[in-house]
Amino acid sequence: MDMLKNLIIIMMTSVLVNNYVLTKFLGICPFLGVSKKTNQAVGMGIAVTFVMLLATAVTWPIQEYVLNAFGLEYLQTIVFILVIAALVQLVEMFLKKSIPALHASLGIYLPLITTNCAVLGVCKNNITDEFGFVESLVSSLGAGLGFLLAMVLFAGVRSRIESSKPPKSFEGVPITLTAAAIVALSFLGFGGIIENLFA
């Protein structure tokens, strides 16, 4: 029971309180770049969630059984980024061959994810927070879902901006960032939710 409670807390923390995009500032490029249309935002969000889960499932054992076991912790950055890049490439090849329909809808987002700092960030944070394997997977799933949530919410906000007219020098990027600030502000409201979750 305690185990389950712990996992729910980790999940809620990474979806709402420590949202990767809006409070930790990871993965801002796709957040601002691919959030113009809701369907694109959903596609990118699902692709990121999937890669995060997969990357964690591969990097955690590598850290535990290879890097820690042989005292090679300093190689973490190099190994992780290479593993993630190779993984994304493999997934893309696999999808292209066996599930072309899924590749057509998610495939274009996959190469973009290689250099998405949220994926590398979540893998490294799981190690820093000393999570076990299951906890790491749950935290990655939460991070991905949080990313998806932020993307979809923000895509909705942006479609409203399209039809309004901001001051001249605020057109384009500045008004997008200001809107992102307001969305981030709303996520600050989740601050106390974890302490009182099981109280």
Place this chain on the structure above:
Amino acid sequence: MNKMKTLLNGILKENPVLVLLLGTCPTLAVTADAKSALGMGAAAFFVLVGSNLVISLLRNIIPDKVRIPSYIVIIAGFVTIVEMLMHAFFPSIYEALGVFLSLIVVNCIILGRAEMFASKNKVVESIIDGVGMGIGFLFALLAMAVIREVFGAGSFFGMEIPFLKDYCFPILTSAPGGFFVFGLLIAAVNKFSTRKPKKEFGCEGCPSAATCGKTKCEKEAE
């Protein structure tokens, strides 16, 4: 003369953060106080100059097909060096930057310069480009951080400012404040500079654009 132009290009005309809109993640994340912004800027500067140097030296040896992975390995090597140096000599900044120090690996400014400049130009020019872009990144980070620290925490590099200390806006040092100040800075560049920032965040600055085929992205969007 041409070299001077390359140098100034990175600092002003094509400032990586404020004009090209690259490297937004660290720009937002480490600018809550000026000290960590300075640390981040210096670390990225070192990695940028180092990777530009090595990639330019190896530009005729690296096969075209595996160039992105090769660049990533070279950059990751420099990032590891910086991480170890920071840990040894500036432990407080190392703690403050946390995961963002190793995330320099996926900073689009560095991969972008490797792909757009160092892989096509001679060694000296590439180093100068790295220096210019590094200084441009450092300046942008410092500008953000000084605004956020002075008005958000009422201090400057950790030194308290008498009046502002009691009348600051703490929201500026938290996440929403980061987005907002960044928006304001770009709006200011829009207003006062002749060279306008890009209208939208797009694929062209992204180093993986070449691999994913930017045209494909756009076709999908339509």
